[in-house]
Amino acid sequence: MEDSRIVELYWKKNSDAILASEEKYGSYCRLIAENILHNREDAEECVNDTWLQAWNAIPPQRPQSLKHFLARITRNLSFNRWKSQSAVKRSGHETALVLDELAECLESETDVESEVFLRELRACIRDFARSLPEREGSVFARRYFFLDSVSSIAERYGMTENNVMVVLSHTRKKLKKRLSKEGFYDDAK
Amino acid sequence: MTRNDLFSCMDAMDDEVLARSEKTTKTENNQRKPHGWWIAAAACFCLIAGFGAWGLFGSRTAADPNGSEVVAGIVDLDEDSFILDGQQNARYQRFTYEDFIRFGLLPEGTPDSDVYTLAAMCIVSDDSLGATLGTITTASKPELVGKTARQYKTASGDNVCIVESDGGYEFYYRKAILEQENAVAAYELLERAFGHDDLGYTLFPDDYAGSYIEGDKLVLLLTNVSEETQKKYKTWAAQYAGVLVFKEAEYSYNTLNDTADAISKDLEDKGYTITEYCVSETTNRIIIRVANCTSAQTSELKRALEEAYHVPVSIETVQGKWTTVTP
Known part of the structure; x- marks a missing residue:
């Protein structure tokens, strides 16, 4: 079914929207959730919650890309679930690795509760990812949006794992510079 | 800002970036790709990506205002690295703690410490020093320029060298991956010569059948390996023509691409x-x-x-x- 048709079903509050979403994007969202949680049962629950959240969000929202709209919901739900799990229960080792990598982009870690700050950070990351050369941006997205493993990225793009790691390292350095340049390490921000 | 904040905000990447990253993958049933070009673009990506980061560093330097020091117009010079006279294709990277262990200079379990201390822990005797590798011509630390790098013999025979600095020693290893940088540069010139469509995707010539890196060579698969065709690609690769290796293939990239769509x-x-x-x-x-x-x-x-x-x-x-x- 076309995405526009599925979105229409959501707008009409027709439960077929959920069936169509599951049929078309179920495995896609499940993969994202499993990449974060590394647990099938937890991932399944997050995917089911994705349909519910999409149901609640549409309307008023009308996503341009239903696929990525659902992907974002799954990603956020999965990450929230991962964070809520105790360190012992967490099985998303890759998630911890990705977070460690992202920590390299930070001068230091301090809790920020400002919505404005996070909104600006999101805008910065959106612009940064958009500004990257195509291949670099894709590797960056696979790792930090989809949480693909390094080996998976290497397989996808025909790279060696070492190449992938070097690309990611280079991109993180650029992101760190960008964040610094835009004042995200400035206490006043 | 915490790592969790940064991770959460990564979902701000826009649809276009995410879609682009999925070019080699159709993860759901019945999804039609918007155009017929994605496989070509994806394979192009595979090729370039297969080259490694040097493709990213290569020839982009002029357009990368955030990039670090540029060497020979080809690659960024990473932190704590240097280039030796006459070895433009090699970068020597300073040891970290992990490298001392990895190269077997220090036993596993050695307490982590600063690199000066670790270097001092490695016994540098005449037996362990090999040939002079050359003089440092470019370095991230200017004080290294002009110094001599000497081979340091390891059990595994790796490309490790040692430089005397500040009354002590610094250990470096040769980054072999950089041997590919000329091949990467060659591909980038080729890709530029191929041209692009309005969406920025490469338009492959009809005699082009693909390419990949093998060692420090760029292997070009062509449906026609006549001297004339080779000359055309060599001209496009300009100063990097020497890294090209030609192989004949039966099917052009465009043919396979279009057929795959169908x-x-x-x-x-x-x-x-x-x-x-x-x-x-x-x-x-x-x-x-x-x-x-x-x-x-x-x-x-x-x-x-x-x-x-x-x-x-x-x-x-x-x-x-x-x-x-x-x-």
Whole structure:
């Protein structure tokens, strides 16, 4: 079914929207959730919650890309679930690795509760990812949006794992510079 | 800001960036790609990505205002690295703690410490010093320029060298991956010569069948390896023409690409779930990944497709996550 048709079903509050979403994007969202949680049962629950959240969000929202709209919901739900799990229960080792990598982009870690700050950070990351050369941006997205493993990225793009790691390292350095340049390490921000 | 904040905000990447990253993968059933170009672009990406980071560093330096020091217009010079006289293709990277362990200079379990202390812990005797490798011409630390690097003999014979600095020693290793940088630079020049469509995707020539890195060479697959054709590609590769290796292939990249599109559509119309399809540049064939097929079904499918489309096809079957392969 076309995405526009599925979105229409959501707008009409027709439960077929959920069936169509599951049929078309179920495995896609499940993969994202499993990449974060590394647990099938937890991932399944997050995917089911994705349909519910999409149901609640549409309307008023009308996503341009239903696929990525659902992907974002799954990603956020999965990450929230991962964070809520105790360190012992967490099985998303890759998630911890990705977070460690992202920590390299930070001068230091301090809790920020400002919505404005996070909104600006999101805008910065959106612009940064958009500004990257195509291949670099894709590797960056696979790792930090989809949480693909390094080996998976290497397989996808025909790279060696070492190449992938070097690309990611280079991109993180650029992101760190960008964040610094835009004042995200400035206490006043 | 915490790492969790940064991770959460990564979902701000826009749809276009995410879609681009999925070019080699169709992860859901019945999704039509918007145009016929994605396989070509994806394979192009595979090629460039296969080159490694040096493709990213290469020839982009002028457009990278955030980049670090630029060396010879080709690559960024990483932190704590240097170049030796006459070895423009090699970078020497300073040891970290992990490198001391990895190269066997210090035993596992050695307490982590600063690199000066670690270097001092390595006994530097005349027996361990080898030939003079050269003089440092460019370095991230200017004080290293002019100093001599000497080979340091390790049990595994790795390219480790030692530089005397500040009354002590610094250990460096040769980054072999950089040997590929000329091949990467060659491809970037070729890609530029190929031209791009309005969306920025490469327009491959009809005699081009793919390319990949092998050692420090760029292997170019061509449907026509005549001297004239080779000369054309060498001209495009300009000063990097020496790294080109030509191999004849039966099917052009454009042919495989277009056929892959047609096959995918055909299979989807017949009710198959295509999880991914792409052109393999190393084997000059199409690879199709189909969900939940038996081995017998994939064999039959391969036979039928090759008979119908007259190109080599590999079918891989996917059960949930990709698990089994039937070449």
